[in-house]
Amino acid sequence: MSDDVVDPAPRARPIIECRGVEKVYEDGSVHALRGLDLEVAPGELLAITGPSGCGKSTLLHLLAALDTPTAGSIRVGEYDLARLRRPDHYRREEVGLVFQLHNLMPQLSAVGNVEVVMVGTHRRRRDRAARARELLAAVDLLPLADRRPPQLSGGERQRVAIARALANDPRVLLADEPTGSLDSDSVRTVLGVFERLRDDLGVTVVLVTHDESVARIADRTVEMLDGRVRHPDGEVEAPEVRGPSALPLGR
């Protein structure tokens, strides 16, 4: 168990808890998050929507430990992100990231892009390759496993990126506008993958999106405005907490 792990939490607890999160950028000119509170249940597919500049991506960066909050607390699984000493370990073990622009490495094949995330983990090289192919099969890309990103369509690249994000069995998948640069057919395919991840693997998915079709597959949609979560009734909404996943990603 990592040094960064705090108290092992019972599964019924929300897997993500944000309390009074503030984010002011260094020069003080942008107050991106203003006392944000948010809970996400294990296995939930949460869509975060809102206008540009409302703080969606900032929140996702904080959840991915790519940035640190100015105030407030964030807990993801057993990790207290405010006290994180090894963010790389957290990003490798606990969360998977999917970017709007897939950010695949063009010199590597699809399977290589998935495999590279597992370099330095306990997995042997042969196991890594097998695992990468297994994940590509899960996103229906096994026949294209040896192709390089320039040889894949936008939707295929994004599915490789999703497979990459799942390589180290994360409990939480964070996706920033994953359908933002895709055509409608590819959007449907990619959203189908997210649904399967939730339904078959029990992965908690947080999607930041402008796309209304994404909201339709989500268990819950929260809208952000001016750095806060905006609830229709103005009250904090307690999320539905699911039981332990039938497929806990090999943990």
Added chain:
Amino acid sequence: MGRFVLVNLWAKKGRSFGITLAVALAVMTVVTLAAVSNGLKNSATQVLEISKSDFTVAQKAAPDILNSTIDSHQLAEIRATRGVASAIGVLLETQDLNAANPLFIEIGIQPGDLRRFGVTMVAGRPYAADASHEVMLGWRAAQNWGLRVGDIFHANGTWNRVVGIYSTGISYGDLGAMFPLPALQAYNRVPGALTLIFVKVTPGDSVAKVAAAVDYNHPELTTIRTASQFGRADRNLVFLGAAATGSTVLAILIGAIIVGNTMLLSLFERTREFGVLRAVGWSRSRLVALVGSEILVLAVAGSMLGIGFSFAAAAVLEILPPLRGVLHSDFTTVGFLRGLYTGIGMAVIGALYPALRAAHLTPLRALTHE
């Protein structure tokens, strides 16, 4: 990670080739200079090895050992030094006989000293002490010139009858010719002058003590017992050694700048890639290991290539007119190791800053890099 390293290097073939070539050229310079320096040193030290003396006396700090000048009075004084069993005075000169033999070695020595000097007659007889127009050829020289006892050998602007063929067991000596000492002094207009004195110590006496006594009594001269002491008498070799060391340092510095510059450009190109790797959980140290491994592969490849190039460079130098027959490059393990550490040194120094910069990129900044 090994496969990832190779794929990355292959993906940027131009950059990889450029760095490899920069390393190779630097390594070639260093290894070739080391081989040339060793070759010249070997040639020079072979002069000392012709005789089986305990130590050799030369003029202190002469620019070149063949320019050492000792007069016959000093020879007499050294012979009188306590503990000296024998002291043989020898004049060494070089003759430009033709394009293939621009530095033909000529040794002036009294016939009575030949045996103690380590000369064995292979054919014919020794020349007479006061003979003019008589010469003995080393067996290799005789073979090269196709001469036998009784033939005429033209050198020093005159004819010389070959009266004997000798062997010293040292190729440098066997490639030359021996003349009566006064004759060679006269040919070169240096009457009474000697180049070196080869000293044998009385059995039971300490070579070090006798050499120290000669050094003390003749501050203008120096004694040489080992190849490493050769620099006392031959400043050119000292300068050559210093040039070889200096060129290594320069090669490392210049190479490091080239490698560093290329790596820095590469870092800007790959900022986003590094950001992704950090975002998916790669640690800083793993990223440094990736960049370090890439540069190490190129450094080793460049060093190997550079060592290969150095053989070609040395071969070219050996056939250049001023060096033909003089330069015999000597490649040693030390020279190769010097090349290898030059290659790796320049690569590591060059890659250090870019690697650390890559490691300290914040993933978020790297991901938003355009």
